[in-house]
Amino acid sequence: MANISTRFFGLDLKSPVIAASSSMTGHAEQVIKLAEAGAGAIVLKSIFEEEIFSELQEELSLRTGMNSDPEYLDYFDYVIKEETLRKYLHLISDTKARTTVPIVASINCVSSSDWTLFARKIEEAGADALELNMFVTPSDASKTSENHEQFYLETIQKVLAVVKIPVTVKISHYFSNLSGMVQKLATTGIAGITIFNRFYSPDVDIQSESVTVADVLSTSHDYLLPLKWTGILSGQIKIDLSATSGIHSAETALKFLLSGATSVQVASVLYHEGPSAITKMNKGISDWMDQKGYKTIADFQGSLSQAATSAQAWERTQFMKYFGEKAY
Ligand SMILES: Cc1cc2nc3c(=O)[nH]c(=O)nc-3n(C[C@H](O)[C@H](O)[C@H](O)COP(=O)(O)O)c2cc1C
Numbered sequence: 001m002a003n004i005s006t007r008f009f010g011l012d013l014k015s016p017v018i019a020a021s022s023s024m025t026g027h028a029e030q031v032i033k034l035a036e037a038g039a040g041a042i043v044l045k046s047i048f049e050e051e052i053f054s055e056l057q058e059e060l061s062l063r064t065g066m067n068s069d070p071e072y073l074d075y076f077d078y079v080i081k082e083e084t085l086r087k088y089l090h091l092i093s094d095t096k097a098r099t100t101v102p103i104v105a106s107i108n109c110v111s112s113s114d115w116t117l118f119a120r121k122i123e124e125a126g127a128d129a130l131e132l133n134m135f136v137t138p139s140d141a142s143k144t145s146e147n148h149e150q151f152y153l154e155t156i157q158k159v160l161a162v163v164k165i166p167v168t169v170k171i172s173h174y175f176s177n178l179s180g181m182v183q184k185l186a187t188t189g190i191a192g193i194t195i196f197n198r199f200y201s202p203d204v205d206i207q208s209e210s211v212t213v214a215d216v217l218s219t220s221h222d223y224l225l226p227l228k229w230t231g232i233l234s235g236q237i238k239i240d241l242s243a244t245s246g247i248h249s250a251e252t253a254l255k256f257l258l259s260g261a262t263s264v265q266v267a268s269v270l271y272h273e274g275p276s277a278i279t280k281m282n283k284g285i286s287d288w289m290d291q292k293g294y295k296t297i298a299d300f301q302g303s304l305s306q307a308a309t310s311a312q313a314w315e316r317t318q319f320m321k322y323f324g325e326k327a328y
Pocket residue numbers: 020021022023045046047106108133170196197198216217218219222244245246247265266267268269
């Protein structure tokens with residue numbers, strides 16, 4: 001039987017299928033079920049910077065510039081006895097005690113401010129790695145691309161300065177020079193990059209003429225954008241790439257592995273099918289490898305990436321040929 005072990009977050013994983021951060025990974029019981037179903041790792045529900053910050057805000061504003069002061073750190077220990085933060089650290093230590101599957105904490109970051117001290121608490125609670133779920137909507141026309149990029153780079157630097165566990169970042173595709181930015185991120189010292197997060201999207205209801213929220217869950221057709229960029233980016237960086245969005249089956253997961261990802265992160269399929277979706281994906285990956293005669297994921301991982309094939313198909317964006325041939 002094929003060996004489906006792989007690497008991501010700087011860790012050895014038993015499977016390339018990772019349970020992505022979502023409300024499914026915010027409760028210990030559910031996390032254990034996902035581990036038992038065969039997840040390679042579990043990324044816990046993100047704790048939001050605003051949640052960390054609001055519990056610390058008053059003290060932080062009084063103590064600006066005192067971050068390395070031992071008294072400040074004592075106070076930090078004191079405040080994290082507060083509900084949200086304490087619960088999150090307990091989720092880490094509880095799940096770590098109950099499974100050997102790597103537990104990855106996740107912080108949603110919207111600024112590079114003092115909440116980064118909480119990353120150290122996450123490490124102390126036993127998390128195997130930390131994923132930074134980073135996003136700023138680039139809608140403020142007064143800010144340059146460099147301003148936006150600086151936020152990512154500064155946050156990463158601050159977090160790397162306080163933890164020893166591997167740190168990865170999960171990003172969107174909203175960069176004016178995506179390849180350039182991914183290369184900058186890849187040389188900061190992080191262990192991996194996850195592309196691309198899925199967000200709440202606005203929709204419009206034409207009956208009530210109001211702005212609503214689009215479907216939160218992805219469909220199995222939503223994988224093409226991260227697939228394209230996995231193919232293009234995987235050969236450009238030396239750290240591991242994980243892919244997320246629209247991965248609902250072993251077949252789709254295999255497309256990402258062939259294109260250069262070392263793992264995939266799934267959420268929506270877990271809402272549709274439950275944790276057994278992971279068991280099914282692991283089996284599908286293993287069966288395909290047996291059928292193809294591959295013994296390990298390294299035997300085929302990245303074999304169709306742009307770097308391995310020089311395929312122009314990864315970059316083609318216009319429909320010119322298609323329309324020409326089909327004559328419509
Ligand atoms: C209900 C829900 C909650 C999510 N919460 C988070 C979160 O807290 N942090 C995060 O990084 N991603 C979060 N995500 C994004 C998922 O981790 C995943 O990357 C995204 O949904 C794309 O994968 P999918 O197509 O398999 O759903 C959430 C997704 C869903 C559907």
